Amino acid sequence: MFDHTVGSLGPISVVIPVRDESPEVLRDVLHTRPKHWEVIVVDDGSLTPSPHATIRFEQPRGYGAALKAGIQKAKHRYIATMDGDGQHTFRDIERLWDFMQYFPNNAMVIGDRRLKERQPRRWIGRKVLNTIAGLFAWRWISDLNSGARVFRRDVVMGYFPILCDQFSFTTSLTLSMLADGYEVDFLQIKVHQRKVGESRVKLWRDGWRTLRLICWLGLALRTRRLRRWWRGFRHGVILRVRGAASLRDLRCDCRVCYRSGDAQPLWE
Numbered sequence: 001m002f003d004h005t006v007g008s009l010g011p012i013s014v015v016i017p018v019r020d021e022s023p024e025v026l027r028d029v030l031h032t033r034p035k036h037w038e039v040i041v042v043d044d045g046s047l048t049p050s051p052h053a054t055i056r057f058e059q060p061r062g063y064g065a066a067l068k069a070g071i072q073k074a075k076h077r078y079i080a081t082m083d084g085d086g087q088h089t090f091r092d093i094e095r096l097w098d099f100m101q102y103f104p105n106n107a108m109v110i111g112d113r114r115l116k117e118r119q120p121r122r123w124i125g126r127k128v129l130n131t132i133a134g135l136f137a138w139r140w141i142s143d144l145n146s147g148a149r150v151f152r153r154d155v156v157m158g159y160f161p162i163l164c165d166q167f168s169f170t171t172s173l174t175l176s177m178l179a180d181g182y183e184v185d186f187l188q189i190k191v192h193q194r195k196v197g198e199s200r201v202k203l204w205r206d207g208w209r210t211l212r213l214i215c216w217l218g219l220a221l222r223t224r225r226l227r228r229w230w231r232g233f234r235h236g237v238i239l240r241v242r243g244a245a246s247l248r249d250l251r252c253d254c255r256v257c258y259r260s261g262d263a264q265p266l267w268e
């Protein structure tokens with residue numbers, strides 16, 4: 001019999017980052033896991049160590065760091081991530097996985113969170129952030145930083161050096177992949193209000209941080225070609241003025257040739 005949880009793309013690894021979540025809630029979530037799936041729970045320095053942890057950090061390192069560790073440990077080509085606070089269900093991750101199998105050209109499918117009990121302020125905040133990010137990416141973004149997503153492991157690991165260890169991991173990942181032209185789609189999922197424990201998201205503080213990140217990253221990604229052209233132009237001018245054949249002859253040591261911290265200049 002065809003098992004859709006394995007499907008045409010093979011099995012999948014699920015990474016669940018947790019910090020100070022109720023073990024009972026997590027147990028109930030894990031209880032519904034499809035049997036062929038690898039599940040990696042990363043406990044990020046919880047005060048009471050999670051009994052379900054596959055990886056445990058003694059000191060908290062952050063949401064992004066936990067995801068990176070889980071993705072690195074995972075053994076399958078496709079990865080799903082989901083929250084461990086009971087707001088996401090394996091049922092929805094299965095739907096995302098089904099979608100991915102129907103459209104295997106996608107590099108990532110993101111769960112567009114529809115809260116059953118809508119909080120107007122957060123809803124408006126999210127809409128504003130998604131719209132601004134969408135302007136930079138030049139496409140409609142329905143949920144920029146949802147923690148429920150399925151993606152190709154190799155593609156995402158390529159972004160590790162530029163993805164940060166905190167909550168902005170998901171925002172940066174979505175924006176970077178869209179800017180690089182990867183196929184990214186959104187699929188609606190229902191999420192419930194968390195029933196146990198506290199959300200670590202603070203509306204104004206995190207909203208402001210995310211807005212700043214979107215603007216800086218969006219600008220950096222959108223001006224890549226312009227900056228590359230400007231570097232070439234500057235070097236062309238330098239070579240002409242100094243009458244040298246190449247930058248190597250000049251032993252150019254400007255910031256453009258030496259990325260900060262690199263021993264080798266870019267032109268070597």
Ligand SMILES: Nc1nc2c(ncn2[C@@H]2O[C@H](COP(=O)(O)OP(=O)(O)OP(=O)(O)O)[C@@H](O)[C@H]2O)c(=O)[nH]1
Nearest residue numbers: 017018019044062063066083084085194199200201
């Ligand atoms: N590794 C790690 N995980 C975290 C940290 N903070 C939260 N998490 C986990 O990340 C997931 C999402 O965190 P939440 O605080 O629920 O954030 P949210 O779901 O965006 O916000 P709410 O809708 O208010 O719950 C949960 O599984 C948390 O346990 C952290 O500092 N480190």
Ligand SMILES: [Mg+2]
Nearest residue numbers: 083085087194
């Ligand atoms: Mg949550």
